[in-house]
Amino acid sequence: MATFYAQNVLGGLAYGSLLFLIAAGFTLIFGLMRIVNIAQTAFFLIGVYVGLMLLNHGVPFWVAVPIAGAAVAVLGLLIYRVLHPYHADELTSLLLTIGFTLMLEDAALAVWGGDPQSVPPPPALAFSVQLGTLVFPSYWLAMIGISLLIAAALFFVERRTTLGAVIRAGVDDEEMIRGLGIDVDRAFFIVFAIGAFLAGAGGLLGGPITGAYPGLDGELLPLAFAVIIIGGIGSLEGAYIGSLLIGLVGTFGKALFPQLSYFTIFVPVAAIMALRPQGLLGKKR
Amino acid sequence: MARVMRYVVTAAVVAVLAMGTGPAARGLAAGATPLKIGLLAPTTGVAAAPGHDMINGWKLWWAQHSTTVAGTAIDTTYYDTGSNPNQALTQARRAVEQDHVNLLIGPYLANEGLAVAPYAEEHQVPLFLPTVSADDLTQRKASQYVIKVAGWSSSQTTHPAGGWAYDKGYRKTVTIGDEYAFAYESVGGFAQTFTEKGGKVTKQLWVPLGTTDFSPYLSQVTAEHPDVVFVCVVGADAVHFLQQWTSFGLKAKVPLLVQETVTDQSSIRTLPPEDVVGIIAFSHYAEGRDDPATQRFIANYANAYHALPSYMAAGFFTAAEWIQLALEQVHGDVADQQAFLNAVRTVSVPDSPFGPQRLDPYGAPVENVYVRQVQRTPARYAGDAKTWNVVLKTYPGVSQFWTYNPAQYLKQPVYSNTFQGIAK
Numbered sequence A: 001m002a003t004f005y006a007q008n009v010l011g012g013l014a015y016g017s018l019l020f021l022i023a024a025g026f027t028l029i030f031g032l033m034r035i036v037n038i039a040q041t042a043f044f045l046i047g048v049y050v051g052l053m054l055l056n057h058g059v060p061f062w063v064a065v066p067i068a069g070a071a072v073a074v075l076g077l078l079i080y081r082v083l084h085p086y087h088a089d090e091l092t093s094l095l096l097t098i099g100f101t102l103m104l105e106d107a108a109l110a111v112w113g114g115d116p117q118s119v120p121p122p123p124a125l126a127f128s129v130q131l132g133t134l135v136f137p138s139y140w141l142a143m144i145g146i147s148l149l150i151a152a153a154l155f156f157v158e159r160r161t162t163l164g165a166v167i168r169a170g171v172d173d174e175e176m177i178r179g180l181g182i183d184v185d186r187a188f189f190i191v192f193a194i195g196a197f198l199a200g201a202g203g204l205l206g207g208p209i210t211g212a213y214p215g216l217d218g219e220l221l222p223l224a225f226a227v228i229i230i231g232g233i234g235s236l237e238g239a240y241i242g243s244l245l246i247g248l249v250g251t252f253g254k255a256l257f258p259q260l261s262y263f264t265i266f267v268p269v270a271a272i273m274a275l276r277p278q279g280l281l282g283k284k285r
Numbered sequence B: 001m002a003r004v005m006r007y008v009v010t011a012a013v014v015a016v017l018a019m020g021t022g023p024a025a026r027g028l029a030a031g032a033t034p035l036k037i038g039l040l041a042p043t044t045g046v047a048a049a050p051g052h053d054m055i056n057g058w059k060l061w062w063a064q065h066s067t068t069v070a071g072t073a074i075d076t077t078y079y080d081t082g083s084n085p086n087q088a089l090t091q092a093r094r095a096v097e098q099d100h101v102n103l104l105i106g107p108y109l110a111n112e113g114l115a116v117a118p119y120a121e122e123h124q125v126p127l128f129l130p131t132v133s134a135d136d137l138t139q140r141k142a143s144q145y146v147i148k149v150a151g152w153s154s155s156q157t158t159h160p161a162g163g164w165a166y167d168k169g170y171r172k173t174v175t176i177g178d179e180y181a182f183a184y185e186s187v188g189g190f191a192q193t194f195t196e197k198g199g200k201v202t203k204q205l206w207v208p209l210g211t212t213d214f215s216p217y218l219s220q221v222t223a224e225h226p227d228v229v230f231v232c233v234v235g236a237d238a239v240h241f242l243q244q245w246t247s248f249g250l251k252a253k254v255p256l257l258v259q260e261t262v263t264d265q266s267s268i269r270t271l272p273p274e275d276v277v278g279i280i281a282f283s284h285y286a287e288g289r290d291d292p293a294t295q296r297f298i299a300n301y302a303n304a305y306h307a308l309p310s311y312m313a314a315g316f317f318t319a320a321e322w323i324q325l326a327l328e329q330v331h332g333d334v335a336d337q338q339a340f341l342n343a344v345r346t347v348s349v350p351d352s353p354f355g356p357q358r359l360d361p362y363g364a365p366v367e368n369v370y371v372r373q374v375q376r377t378p379a380r381y382a383g384d385a386k387t388w389n390v391v392l393k394t395y396p397g398v399s400q401f402w403t404y405n406p407a408q409y410l411k412q413p414v415y416s417n418t419f420q421g422i423a424k
Helices: A004-034 A039-057 A061-086 A090-112 A138-160 A162-172 A174-178 A184-210 A217-229 A236-256 A258-275 B002-020 B050-066 B085-098 B110-122 B160-167 B181-197 B215-224 B234-245 B294-303 B311-329 B337-346
Strands: A129-130 A134-137 B035-041 B073-082 B101-107 B172-178 B200-207 B228-232 B255-260 B280-283 B348-351 B355-359 B365-376 B387-398
Touching: A004 A039, A004 A134, A004 A138, A004 A162, A004 A174, A004 A184, A004 A217, A004 A236, A004 B002, A004 B215, A004 B228, A039 A061, A039 A090, A039 A217, A039 B355, A061 A090, A061 A184, A090 A217, A090 B294, A090 B337, A129 A138, A129 B365, A134 B110, A138 A162, A138 A184, A138 A236, A162 A184, A174 A184, A174 B311, A217 A236, A217 A258, A236 A258, A236 B215, A258 B110, A258 B172, A258 B200, A258 B215, B035 B085, B050 B311, B073 B085, B085 B101, B101 B234, B101 B311, B160 B181, B160 B228, B160 B280, B160 B387, B172 B215, B172 B387, B181 B200, B181 B228, B181 B255, B200 B215, B215 B234, B234 B365, B280 B387, B294 B311, B311 B337, B311 B365, B355 B387
Parallel strands: B035 B073, B035 B101, B172 B200, B172 B228, B228 B255, B255 B280
Antiparallel strands: A129 A134, B280 B365, B348 B355, B355 B365, B365 B387
16 A cells, blocks of 8 residues: 555655656746737647657757757747737737647647657666665656756746846736836746746656647646646746646555546636735735 | 639639549549559558558559559559548549549558548548558448458458467466557457466556656566566567566567567667567568568569568558459459459459468468567668568468357457456
């Protein structure tokens, strides 16, 4: 029984850590720019495919991660150019990102085909660890650490740098900081680039767990939504806590009540919506 | 005047269109007119890869054989179902009502097939199903127009699995299946024959389609300590399952039996051999079967497409041969639809890549079921695939009713998540 709980705690944390790589960019872009970027999980999908292509050409895993991120960031910024004039209009920008999602999905299908692909973990982490009776893939454990490092780096930028101050102020009151003469558009640009980079790099980082196949982005999107609703829009800490919570609740839901697996994820979402609509760490608007 | 003319022209167009969809246009065309075939396959959406395999198999046969059979030209049009039952139905309508095809073949997904089948029956257009395996289409809802030409039924391959597992000495099993009809039927076939022999099913796990994280389910398998695990998942789920079955340490500990989709070429193509070698599946197709017909087919396929063929490719390749044989039998005369369909039902294909195939009175094939195992490919296919499936044992001429009396068998409901045929 101890094995059962240990495996599900670790599995939930690993899957939650993976979700954070998507949700971090999602919550920053949403919080600052009021753009619901549906294409965020499509960025993740493109990241897996680009990363896999690099691995197949012999590029080492840890080199391929930032390249995949950069490639997706460039793609994201091209999309941002189209999106930017409409960012104040929530519905138009939402519909635009849905359109881009469909285009990215079909482009991925045309370029990489539809066979489900598996992504090999880096060779140093391609083994499983044995802890008593529990066998657990080492890469899943590493995922927890990787995500924590990325979260720490993002918290540092948000708390201790000028850019971070602009982002925090922008989430609270965009008009006021515009009034103070701060170049908010530049912050938008950088945040969108960071969000796309995280999703792209996260694609390859998460690839050994998720694989790459048409429809992967659609599987992840509702989970990313659940994370930011729980965590609170625009809050990085909220996104981190929300990710781990959704990972754990989802995993234990499937393990204990397999017939209700989707339901168990959205129970906390419904509870948060009813009791604390701004999310655990979100600010009241 | 111009207005009157326009009215007349419009009326004429409407009349022609209406006649075109009338009874005269239905059924098979007369005389030397071509046999127009509408091939429904998903080339976009989640099932795009199998869709391409289907088309590749079909084209391979016609690249090797003349498309004029006994004086009748065969004219194929391809329709994209988009992996979506609504679009499959729309495309079937387009094929029948606008393009006047005489015959539909495809689609791929069970839900696409279930959407198209009633339409085909209503419009009396034959629908051939080389990949859609839904049990009831040739059982409780059998129709003279819906025929599993070169196809199979979901529980046909898993009925033998139950007895095989019991004879191996396994007594306690846990099953894992995707949460939809195909897996309910596949797992049900195994559960029924396994428990009728005296085995116990201690837990059945149904996972949502599109599951990436199997670890919570695997933790339950470990907790149950089964003698054997039976699994039926499809597509990307199969890839995730196989990877995690190995990395969570179960491959070394628990014997695994699977429905053939799990270790089909379309799933094992991208996986490293250490994740899949040794896994045993129950199937109507095995690309590594040591038989001249199978080996000729896969050599030609590998040559043309640089991959080993999945069962979808083999199904459409064989369906093409089947249609050719039936056309020869009626001397190319497709004007008499019933005569042509009778020929399709009575033809037997002695040396298809699947082995010998013929149809039972319900329109489902009677064919071999293989116990097959994943092994590394021999050197000649090393560039096309890492692993393939070789035959350990053959059950010859298996019916969709296994050894049951059809009339008796049809009295029990179709397998579902609430009915698994488990003997108490």
